[in-house]
Amino acid sequence: MSHVSSNAPSNAGAPVPSFELRFRPSVDLISIVRRFVAEFYLRVMDDDDAASRLALATHELLENAAKYSTDGEAALFVQVDTGTGTVDVRTTNRSTPAQLARLRRCFDEITSASDAAALYAEMLRRSALLATGSGGLGLARIWAESEMAIRLVVEGERVEIHAQGSIATRGDS
C-alpha cells in the first residue's frame, strides 16, 4: 500500500485536509482503512455520528472496488473542505464491461429516484430475494444512511464513484 497525503488549497485559500491511498484492497485492509478514515473524520469534524456515516460510505465504496476491480487495485481519495463544509470520498478501480453496465443501471435507478429512504426500503426488499450479491444495496445505503450524494464517472474501463456530502466542522457552532 502506498500512501500519498496532500493539502490542496480550498476555495478560500486555506489548506484542505485530504489524503489518497492506492492499494490492493484485501478485506482485512478495508476494515483497517475504515478505522483510519473514521479517526481522520473525527479529528477534522469532532462529530461521532458524521464520522460514522462517512466511514460507512468509505467502507461500502471500498468493498465495491475490491469486489469488482479487474486488476486487484483501487484508489481511495478523501477530502474534507472545512471552508465549504463539504466532504468528498471517491474510489477508483478498473472494471469489466459487464460490471460497468450493472453499475450504470444501478446509478440510473438511484439518480432517477426522488427519495433516498423509499429507494433504500425498496432495495432492502429486493436484495433479500437475491441468491447472490446485494443488487446495489451498498450504494443505496450510502445515499440513505450516510446522507451523501453519489455519482458515477466512467472513462474506458476506469470507474470512479464519488460520495459527496455536507459536514459540520470544528469551527461550527
Add this chain to the structure above:
Amino acid sequence: MSTDTGHKCFIEVAAQPALVRVTLRGDATMDAAELVRGALADAHARATAAPAREVVVDFSQLEFMSSICLKTVLTWLGTVESLDPGRRYGVRLISNPSIPWQKRSIHALASFAPGLLTVDET
C-alpha cells in the same frame, strides 16, 4: 456453533430453553457473509426443530456490518416471515446505541420486518 475469523468477526450460535441466541462480534464484512449466512441457517434449523419461541441476535459488540452481510440478515428475516404462522418464531435484535452505524441500519432492518423483529438496546 462458534466461528472465529481471526480478530475480525466472531459468531456464536447457542440454543437455550425456548430460544436460540446468535452473537456477532467484530466486523461483519464481505469475507464474513458466508459465516453469517451459515450461522443464521443454523439458528433457523435449531429454532424450527425445537421449536423455539424466539431467536435473539446480539449485535451489542458488532463494530460494523457491511451491506452484503445486511443483505444476508434480510434474506433470513424473509425466510422466517415466509413460515406458516404456527412455525414462525420471533426475532429479537439486541443493539448498542453507542455504536453509531447501528442506529440507522437497525432502523432499516426493523422497517423491513416490523411484525417480526423487535429491537432491544443494551
